[in-house]
Amino acid sequence: MIDLIPHIKYLVVSHDCVILPGWGAIVARHIPACVSEGVLYPPVRELGFNPDVNYSDGMLASSVARREGISYAAAQVAVENAVEHLRNLYDIAGFLALPRIGTFRRSGDGAMTFVPESASRSIANIAFSGLPVMEVASASGSSLTAGEKVARIGGLRAFARGAAAAAVLLALGATLSTPVTVDRAAASYASVPAPSVSAAKPVVLPLAYPADTTMFIPVPDASVATDTMKPVAVPAHEFYLIVSSHVNRAEASAYVAARPNESLTVLESDRRFRIVAATGATLEEAMKLKGNADFNRRHPDAWVYRK
16 A cells, blocks of 8 residues: 555645545645734745545546556555545544644544644745744834924925925016017008818708608518527536646746647636646546646646636
């Protein structure tokens, strides 16, 4: 029997959702870097568990098939057996520890709970392991107090308004005091206004019909049934075959541009930009491309995302 834990750890590092078929999904939530009380905390990925997402998206099976060198169908069977084995260990001991991921425990009322590994030890944060927690020194501003700054700004604004008003008065005075020369000789000649040219107005002539003209308008026979167009319901596609996932649109667009011969699109969801190779109204429809050997060679880690 294969050991499924190394595959889970490997996939958790680079994916936001790793599904254990028949059990549930380990989900990573991104928390950006933040400053709190003068301390800068690096970004982290917080792991959780969702028992309702337990369908097989093919991601674990693809990882097993590539690592073990077996077919995808055989890998699916191996994953089902490995998950069943982990579930049996949990049922017997009441807990199951996944190193550097978290621990499943049975509560007093029999419910299963998931306790994630601490952020410093979680393998989900391996990309941020070199980022320390730092104190942020407050920027030292000018020696003026807040009240002095407000007073100075108010004074500057009043001075600016006064200067603008003075400039307007000076310009107006210069305009009124400038003499205007009137050419009286030219004014004594009779002036002929230039004719105004306007666009010609369209003339509409009524059409004359003979008085004895009879118009025949065909009326459909009410006894003859007419065909009507019936709307065809198009099923909404909620399953997406994903070949790559990125944190920003620029990376996703570059990935698609580098593969012009493939019909790839970008799906933005949950602050991630996923590269879609195919869609389907059902899981089986979305996974049809997984049966193509050339596609599996180019995208061995393709998995199904349900929106």
